[in-house]
Amino acid sequence: MLFASSHFYSLGHDLGIAGAMQAVKDALQNRKGILPAVRTMLLLQELDDVQIRIDTGATCIAKTRSRAFHDALGATGCDLWVSIDDDVEATVPTLRWLLEAARTSGGICLAPYLLRRGAADDPLLVSVDSQACDVRTPRSLAGGGQVVRAAGGGFGLVAMTRHAMIEIAAANMAELWNDADGVQKLAIFREQLENQLWWGEDLSFFRRVPSHVPIEVLITGYTMHDGVGLELETLGSGNKDVSS
16 A cells, blocks of 8 residues: 655645645545646556545645655555655656555655756756666666666655665654654654755755665656656766755
8 A cells, every 4th residue: 555645835825725635635536636746646546555645734845744754654554655746747657667666675766857947948957866876777677667776866756665764764763853743753854954065855865864775766757747748768868966
């Protein structure tokens, strides 16, 4: 079973937190994707049983992702957490490879996507650093899919095993914080400042992943971010890491 999470801040801003929550729930129930993340969740339901977490009031992305990590880790019976940004989607084969890659490695798999400013200024700016990917030794998946080892990247579409979450949590117990609901959680996405460099919440997370937890990136499939598509086979063409 999958634990799928997404946050819908823009929809919450437009409809209010409660109104946006109801709109997303109605879309999932009626199987009509009003947003890319909803469409992606509907496709995931074709591949596995899915437990869904929705946040329509997310104002601090580091807290929002950390709360989702906490809930995914505590989700009984779910072996994978799939995190989806509200404006990211992928095809069924891509999602199938994403899940298979994480499950067979026991770690983390990312689906790359074009960044907004990349789509406008340079079509090769994607959410992972191709120079940090070992494209020389791809790992094959069923049906022609392939992944390569990587250091991390943007968190728009990521699958992570429960085993990986347990290992990550165990290595970062110093990151505990008292959330507003009175529950202690890991601030696992808290942004880091080091040597006058500000690391975004996604790269800060990957810097906290123990070295023995595999991180892989899909290099086959198709993703879409903010309406702009990316053939993942282009990953090995010298892209720069510009994830937030």
